Amino acid sequence: MNSIGKLQQRNTEQSRSMDEQSHDTDRRKSSFIWNSRHLMQLVALILLASTASTTTLATRIDCDLYIAESTIPNAGLGIYTAVAKSSGDNIGNGDKAIPLVDMLWHAGDYSDDETLVGEVEYVHFFNPTQDYVWHGIGMGMDFESELQDDITTFWPGVDAMINCNLGLLNVIKSTPKYDEAGLHRNLHPGAGGITPYDGVPTKVVRDIPAGGELFKHYGDEWFSGRPHFGNIPLSADYEAILELMTGLHKMIHSLGMPEHISSSMIYDDLVLPIKKIWNSRTLNALFDFDWSDVEAAVEARDFGILLQPNATRSLDWLDEHGKCIDHIVHGPSTIEGAGHGAFAKRDLPKGTIITGTPLIHFPDRSVLGMYEPRTTSTGRMVRDVEKGPYSEQVLVNYCFGHPDTTVLLCPYGAGVNYINANRTQANVKVQWAQDGQTNHKSAWLLKDPQYMEFEYRTMLAIDYVALRDINEGEELFLDYGDAWEQAWVEHVKAWKAVEGREEYISATQFNAKYSDTPVRTLEEQNENPYPKNLAINCHPVLVESVFLDYNHEGNYADPYDFIDKAGWIPEKKGFPCDIVKRDSATETYEVSINYTENDESYVKFHKDVPRKAISFVDHPYTTDMHLPNAFRHPIGIPDEMLPDAWRNKVSQYNHL
Numbered sequence: 001m002n003s004i005g006k007l008q009q010r011n012t013e014q015s016r017s018m019d020e021q022s023h024d025t026d027r028r029k030s031s032f033i034w035n036s037r038h039l040m041q042l043v044a045l046i047l048l049a050s051t052a053s054t055t056t057l058a059t060r061i062d063c064d065l066y067i068a069e070s071t072i073p074n075a076g077l078g079i080y081t082a083v084a085k086s087s088g089d090n091i092g093n094g095d096k097a098i099p100l101v102d103m104l105w106h107a108g109d110y111s112d113d114e115t116l117v118g119e120v121e122y123v124h125f126f127n128p129t130q131d132y133v134w135h136g137i138g139m140g141m142d143f144e145s146e147l148q149d150d151i152t153t154f155w156p157g158v159d160a161m162i163n164c165n166l167g168l169l170n171v172i173k174s175t176p177k178y179d180e181a182g183l184h185r186n187l188h189p190g191a192g193g194i195t196p197y198d199g200v201p202t203k204v205v206r207d208i209p210a211g212g213e214l215f216k217h218y219g220d221e222w223f224s225g226r227p228h229f230g231n232i233p234l235s236a237d238y239e240a241i242l243e244l245m246t247g248l249h250k251m252i253h254s255l256g257m258p259e260h261i262s263s264s265m266i267y268d269d270l271v272l273p274i275k276k277i278w279n280s281r282t283l284n285a286l287f288d289f290d291w292s293d294v295e296a297a298v299e300a301r302d303f304g305i306l307l308q309p310n311a312t313r314s315l316d317w318l319d320e321h322g323k324c325i326d327h328i329v330h331g332p333s334t335i336e337g338a339g340h341g342a343f344a345k346r347d348l349p350k351g352t353i354i355t356g357t358p359l360i361h362f363p364d365r366s367v368l369g370m371y372e373p374r375t376t377s378t379g380r381m382v383r384d385v386e387k388g389p390y391s392e393q394v395l396v397n398y399c400f401g402h403p404d405t406t407v408l409l410c411p412y413g414a415g416v417n418y419i420n421a422n423r424t425q426a427n428v429k430v431q432w433a434q435d436g437q438t439n440h441k442s443a444w445l446l447k448d449p450q451y452m453e454f455e456y457r458t459m460l461a462i463d464y465v466a467l468r469d470i471n472e473g474e475e476l477f478l479d480y481g482d483a484w485e486q487a488w489v490e491h492v493k494a495w496k497a498v499e500g501r502e503e504y505i506s507a508t509q510f511n512a513k514y515s516d517t518p519v520r521t522l523e524e525q526n527e528n529p530y531p532k533n534l535a536i537n538c539h540p541v542l543v544e545s546v547f548l549d550y551n552h553e554g555n556y557a558d559p560y561d562f563i564d565k566a567g568w569i570p571e572k573k574g575f576p577c578d579i580v581k582r583d584s585a586t587e588t589y590e591v592s593i594n595y596t597e598n599d600e601s602y603v604k605f606h607k608d609v610p611r612k613a614i615s616f617v618d619h620p621y622t623t624d625m626h627l628p629n630a631f632r633h634p635i636g637i638p639d640e641m642l643p644d645a646w647r648n649k650v651s652q653y654n655h656l
């Protein structure tokens with residue numbers, strides 16, 4: 001029963017007991033006394049009703065997802081579902097994935113390139129995103145850059161904040177979809193000012209009880225490469241321990257032991273002593289479980305059931321210690337040309353903390369500057385520092401900055417990166433989180449920005465607060481501040497559509513529109529070329545070794561069956577190929593692919609390739625966010641929030 005229900009019950013109980021008292025009263029007493037009792041009842045009821053209305057205001061707002069301290073010791077914050085989930089369900093609403101294109105190169109960090117020693121100034125910069133980024137290739141961003149090792153994704157939000165517990169994996173990582181949100185470089189000054197990698201919900205792969213923490217796989221290497229974690233069990237160890245204990249269980253039960261020997265004695269006297277002296281990852285998966293626990297897991301064929309209780313918090317605990325991260329959904333903004341926007345998932349009364357989010361801190365925003373290339377005397381391409389930066393990483397548009405400081409703070413929370421600027425209709429404001437909440441250390445507001453360079457963990461956090469009652473479905477707006485407003489107005493005034501924009505269409509849109517249209521051969525393309533930003537790729541399954549990989553997993557008889565079943569996997573987007581011939585009757589193609597083996601290149605021809613094995617991709621650096629005139633400006637840290645200690649104004653690297 002919710003608090004209103006309880007209150008109503010209390011009211012009824014109270015009035016019932018008052019009624020009973022009045023029955024006990026001597027009916028012969030004067031009607032005046034009787035009436036005054038009624039009067040008192042009435043007053044009491046009015047008082048109770050007024051308490052009821054205050055209680056209604058303080059009533060807990062629904063919330064499906066929380067951020068709070070993880071159940072894994074020393075793992076920082078974790079994400080919890082407040083409603084039970086079944087395998088196959090979705091969690092969260094998805095969050096923007098923000099590409100960091102050639103960030104090390106642009107920041108001047110060539111530390112892995114010895115040929116440049118003595119030729120350029122090396123910059124070993126503090127990169128606060130290093131523990132918070134994903135490889136861009138697994139996120140479908142491989143075509144944004146030529147430097148495949150230097151395309152990473154800053155991916156704030158639910159999916160990115162989920163911890164890893166290898167014995168209780170209950171969700172899998174999602175892959176964002178490419179969506180320009182209706183912006184076109186022909187029409188919109190905002191084109192290129194947003195990341196087109198839009199969030200999709202996270203998928204549940206194991207039933208989770210209400211209050212359960214979410215866990216996804218980081219890969220075993222993540223743990224084996226961090227010796228300070230000790231010999232913690234890896235994925236295979238949980239499978240192995242289940243097999244081992246199933247074997248032990250069978251053996252014990254087939255032995256026909258004397259009555260005074262119990263199964264748990266064998267476990268306690270044989271298995272646990274071995275576990276004590278042999279620090280094995282597999283045996284460590286037994287933790288402190290007793291034999292009855294282990295038998296339950298064996299019967300359920302699932303060791304995870306033993307881990308679940310410790311990985312579950314009560315809803316009251318979450319409400320008290322956590323912050324809701326589920327009040328925001330996203331969709332096309334109501335502001336023309338602004339891209340995606342954030343919307344209230346439910347009614348949010350004035351003063352509600354809509355969400356709270358930790359912040360990733362850049363002591364010096366200039367490391368996000370982007371530079372033209374110049375060629376060194378040894379023929380290497382390095383950044384041209386002399387010319388200065390021509391732009392900044394699109395990440396800047398999602399972070400908080402201020403003209404008086406080099407500090408840039410990037411929210412790591414769910415939904416917040418969708419909130420657009422609207423000064424006159426702002427219904428949300430930001431404020432520093434309370435000390436200790438969502439990792440916020442208010443002492444950091446007194447530190448010099450350089451101090452921040454030594455800390456990779458998040459130490460600052462903000463809350464987003466409703467400035468007035470907000471109705472479900474209303475778009476959320478923030479006042480981005482004077483500097484942003486001025487920059488936007490100037491940008492729109494100066495903006496001119498770039499050359500070649502009429503024919504521009506991103507590969508994602510082109511594929512969606514023309515997936516069934518025949519592909520032109522090389523000869524036809526001479527007459528009728530495709531837009532310059534597009535290249536043609538053939539499915540990786542054409543390359544024998546890759547097909548064998550897939551076939552091993554899926555046993556596909558026909559190589560192209562694979563494409564129907566699994567589509568084009570983002571990590572393996574295929575190989576550049578040329579269309580040599582088209583057979584219109586069978587709708588198949590002859591294509592050629594260039595291979596390099598042992599430093600030798602050769603061309604191989606593949607026949608009878610179906611249309612579905614051919615796709616269009618973007619040439620690197622051609623999508624909107626690479627436009628030289630794309631808008632860049634951080635959201636303003638409100639003046640009253642900017643600590644004096646951060647007012648350093650001058651960039652350490654002095655490039656911006």
Ligand SMILES: C[S@@+](CC[C@H](N)C(=O)[O-])C[C@H]1O[C@@H](n2cnc3c(N)ncnc32)[C@H](O)[C@@H]1O
Nearest residue numbers: 190193194338339340397398417418419420421
């Ligand atoms: C934090 S993002 C907001 C979400 C963004 N609309 C998206 O689709 O990813 C900030 C960027 O959104 C765009 N934006 C926000 N408010 C806008 C507005 N009122 N008009 C035009 N563009 C806006 C600008 O490109 C800005 O730099």
